[in-house]
Amino acid sequence: DDMLTLYYRALLYMEIGEWGAALRDFNLVALEYPDFGPVYQNRSYVKQMLGDDYGAQLDYGTAVKIEMQRRRQSESADAGTTSSGADSRADNLKSGKKRKETRKESDKDISNYDKVAVLDDFGNEPDEEPSTNPLRGRVQNRNIIIEMEPMFGLTFYPGDTLVHRLRYFNLAVESIDRQNVIDKSLTIANIEQEVDRESAALIFSEISALGEKIKTAKDEEKANLHFARGTLYNTVVNLNSAMEDFNKAIELAPDHIPALLNRAYTRYKTVETIKALEAETPVNQTLQIGVTTVQPGANIQSEEKRILDYDLIIDDLERILSIEPDFEFAHYNLGIIQAVMRNFDGAIEHFSAAIDANPDMAEAWFNRGLTNIFMENDSVGTLDLSKAGELGIFKAYNVIKRYGMGVGSMEEADEE
Template structure:
């Protein structure tokens, strides 16, 4: 007994320390989650769960991290654990619902959203996802009811009108669908989906010129949507504008090179205008994706025959005839091809078979049901298009349109964890950092350089080359272990020599990478105290403090008014301009110590924008651009700053330059402000 009491006393400081550490680890974990370093955040949440398995928060947040890594089963299991510990957390039902959707468990998701709505009846995200679940289950009545409730809560939520319009189309109520789509356009003329949705209705109504006009608007607002070009090609085809249709298919395939409809239909149009060889290329591509597509096989056979490849044509015709033994056109064309290569016997056999089929048809004799099922027609189909699932071989020359099930796919990606603008959200390009890891960009391939940083790299001081980037990459599990080990290694070095500023900086960098911002700031501060001329320490301390402030603001926004939010989070001091002034002071030192370090001006400009000192921000962006004429992010942010100040023309000029230098999202913003009068 005494031994137990003694043990308890001995462990008391440890237990208290563990409690403090758990809170700190939880903060670091949420930092990592906020900055999308999901693998690292899971490692930290694991530590908290091991220390305090009765808390719901680490399970909930770990589930959130897992869903972002597409581990839907793991996310659901963690949400189960969170709900078991606290059944009143709306977010846990929301995330579990999303995880269940990704596993096609729509009933389970509906149950989760309904439960969550009991606790938070005005949550737009919950109503949105619940409606989509009902649409997915084809329970259109329930979907409409949900969307009606959603619109009572948020009458200007355009996505709800678009979704309700889609439901009306499923119910064959074109008039109601059109009303909803027009309402969505009226409320937000800059949402490309409204124009695209109305275009679909107009295509169905045969109003092809109107559909094309709507798609022109949609494409103007969203130039990277392949579906819009496919649909406009269809509208142009119906107006006999074959060249225009082919141009649209070309554009669609530039965006989505694997688009089935684009290749198939372009192949048909190329065949119509005599571009046989390139038409064959399109059908070759289709058959790589769908080797059993008999329509494409037959069309390729026709084209091969026209280009003199009769043996290839015969091979294609034979495949089709094997699949559809009563397809008359197949025998006719194969007979013609066999004649061309001197196979008179084979040609006669095909002609005899064809003649017999024609006689049987006149006499009302039907062949085996299986063989003619796909060829039977109740009457002559005069439409110019067919559904992709249509297997009637007599429709081989018709343009293909998507099946209804494929059109439904567009909503599968529309489930959301937070209501957000589907267009590019207008926000500044992020701050620059010194780090070892950088995300690769397909467009921007600039290597950022500064002489002093390059000298540090040549000194072999760092375990990896130090990069200057604003596209930081999250750590992999292996990298997480590597940097935790480096923290230990640097700690030993610091114990051996605690007067070396660079050693402190090295460890501060490792703490930053594992999202331990408090320890990181401590080390950068020590580095500055040891060497107040070492500007990278000021630069990184400013960045880490800035990120801390951004995280605090985001956390405050999330917890504000949320039922069940922890009291600790509500006690957090409010972020003020004074906090950003501290960040700015560090950047002032950077610029003073390294006036040619362009990223100091850029980061300070971002801070000044945050402080709403737009004139000061413009001066710093100007200086950054003066030092580096190809600084895309500086042009982008300067452009946005001009727009904030009402100088749209200057802003668009800068955004255009940013787009030219590789920031693709600039073009979306240009479109949204081009029509705005200054």
């Protein structure tokens, strides 16, 4: 009767590779909760490991459909919220209140599977007052969140059409493309498509085809095949399988720059996805102007694990730079990691190196400008954001309007 415990047991079976036992538990949960998306996503992976590619495709498509329906319902609910409800949410933001992240031990609701179980009488203490840090006088009483441009990786399914921006090229990437590993171009991008059911089915068939190629390929061909399959796994958010393929590609070819880049990219996606699930906040790295985020003591162990993961990401990116010192995307990604770790001087240093290597890299200009404004270097940050806007990141102009400096203010700052 306890479907939540059954679901957890299925996840544990997955961790130890007991695919048959995991499938049986997931089947029972899906039968009881046919609208619970995560069970279909996990069952899709289990079926794939058992060789049932068609069943895996159907389950993945179902998971995507349920998630899209959930998002549409959420957007509709938000649109229909009254102004008083909006005021209430704003008050909650100001007071530091968030959606509850725990469930009572007696709560067996499957939808609360990702919340921490606590004793039924836990949590009666008064809420802790959030601390604030008035970094900037005119915004010190407002919680303002600005998203940095995301990390770059390699994908066959880019989500940005790049209508207003240059398409990025790299010789190592073009070399893989010329081999026609699959019938799609490999692209350097920091946005991937959200695949629909039809695209997911196509990707799974491509993954299966690559698996057959790997069995008969020559040793010198296998590294690129593992890299391509790992990149496809990334697109369908099967991050564990993606990591396995990137590890194998690097084992076969230790200087495989695309595999090193995507292993770092995948590890970052994994860490940030887990962090988002823990905090129920957007995955994108953000800079908060006017507030200081307080980490609860209960998260110390997960934070230590995260730091170790960041160190591994840094190792892969620095290894790329030892092979190709002017690889702008390694510098850019290192800038993001340094910003995440609150080393803002280090972030600016790497964003600057990316700009030196490629002066047309709009994302590096934007992130350096945003970091400078966060550090109160407003005149320098405004110039960087202006350049990012010229190169196609038009939201930079809105950031300048809200937090940057006008021409007159910059001239006064220069005179001082």
